[in-house]
Amino acid sequence: MAAFVAVPSSAANTALRGSLTHVPQAPPSPAPAASLAVKGALGVAAVGAAVAAGTRRKHRSALAGAATVTKLAKTRSLTDAKVVVCAGAMLPEGRKLRVAVIGGGPAGASTADALAQEGIETYLIERKLDNCKPCGGAIPLCMIEEFDLPKDIVDRQVRKMTMISPTNKEVQIGQTLKDDEFIGMVRREVLDDFLRQRAKQNGATLINGLFMGMTIPQSKEESYVLTYNDFGEEEGKGEKKTLEVDVVVGADGANSRVAKDIEAGDYEYAIAFQERMRIPDGKMDYYKDRAEMYVGDDVSPDFYAWVFPKCDHVAVGTGTVVDKKGIQQYQQGIRDRAAVRIEGGEIIRVEAHPIPEHPRPWRVKDRAILVGDAAGYVTKCSGEGIYFAAKSGRMCAETIAKSSKQGVRMIDEADLMEHIREWDSKYGPTYLVLDLLQKVFYTSDAARESFVELCEEEYVQKVTFDSYLYKTVQGNDPMGDLKLGWKTLSSLYKFNNSEPDKMRTLA
Secondary structure (H helix, E strand, C coil): CCCCCCCCCCCCEEECCCCCCCCCCCCCCCCCCCCHHHHHHHHCCCCCCCCCCCCCCCCCHHHHCCCCEEECCCCCCHHHCEEEECCCCECCCCCCCEEEEECCCHHHHHHHHHHHHCCCEEEEEECCCCCCCCCCCEECHHHHHHCCCCHHHCCEEECEEEEECCCCCEEEECCCCCCCCCEEECCHHHHHHHHHHHHHHCCCEEEEEEEEEEECCCCCCCCEEEEEEECCCCCCCCEEEEEEECEEEECCCCCCHHHHHCCCCCCCEEEEEEEEEECCHHHHHHCCCEEEEECCCCCCCCCCEEEEECCCCEEEEEEECCCHHHHHHHHHHHHHHCHHHHCCCEEEEEEEEEEECCCCCCCEECCEEECHHHHCCCCCCCCCCHHHHHHHHHHHHHHHHHHCCCCCECCCHHHHHHHHHHHHHHHHHHHHHHHHHHHHHCCCHHHHHHHHHHCCCHHHHHHHHHHHHHCCCCCCCHHHHHHHHHHHHHHHHHHHCCCCCCCCCCC
């Protein structure tokens, strides 16, 4: 999913690898900032900060005074001298920290943009510049403002969410929204291109190429040497090229090649399957400002199915972790459940993609770090990842810029670990709460019926949207939380100890 452009590798400048011994980072629980209703029920849970156990920063006093060492090779001129920069030392005058970002989705593009704005020498490598990733495309309101997204990026402003139970009981969510609040629906090909072009305008070098791999520094005098196929402006075979950099940011998705190269470990993943469908105008009007979420064993044993509006069509899809081979069966299930509302639709595109279920065992090694899907920052019960991808990329870039003093100081693993600690501290509790929600409500159709029933509660809807739109775990009404807790237990008991309702027919 990544790419590079031919950049002359500096024969004179290579960076010393950071001296901190790699220690496994214990990730936080899987991150689910889930479906709208999901977030609501969980938002009320009082959860203490769950900061993943990372490694304590190594004392760097020995590095603090490290000086730049210059080795003169046996050459005829000083221009061929090799400059070795120790981690923690200032870079030679005129030399900036070199960072390669692999992958140009929201995570990679946001990383490159923030780095370039800080004056750091930045390379953004992306192969699929016209990529249409299978993605529901929902983004929270806070992302539009925080990442300064133009209004025309948003295809639809969703103010109504319909939750549909296994027996087709419908609950309308959205009554607590203010007039200026909505969920943005975007197409990934539009959003990703905007973010990449902005990074380019701010100084990042955008490379249309396929990242093939990299050599890992084996000594303190070595840089990372990346190999990629450069496709330039045209499609074709591409030209094999290399690039030397000091830092590598892997933002190349669930099948991250960077993660493989640094031996970051595997994680469980879901398969998301989606069909883009153009439906008759009369039916499209229904989805003008509405999205639908369906739950039930017929559409997914452990996830949910959706009908989300795009600019002139809808996205109809589902996902699963535990039964990937059955994904076509579950896709047929959502087609059948939503049949009356998408009747007459024409499939214009079919998409499938893996979605990580939890962070990788390792997210940092030496001067390489993972962000976004590559790191595993996707919500477990909803598969939401756009905001968390972009946010992790920006936060990572801010850490690199700060640690390198805006690109004039060499960094090491200890510096990058600061980002991991900050991320886990900020979002660990959210991930834990949403993970709990999935464990409680996604286990059976009886639990799903209970879940949808709870979504009728005004308090749940308020907490749901507040938590989703502003990416914080809400719950500032202790009495409301207690009442909801009691109703949750009562509802679960009722549906687990009674005959299921008869199947309803959707209007």
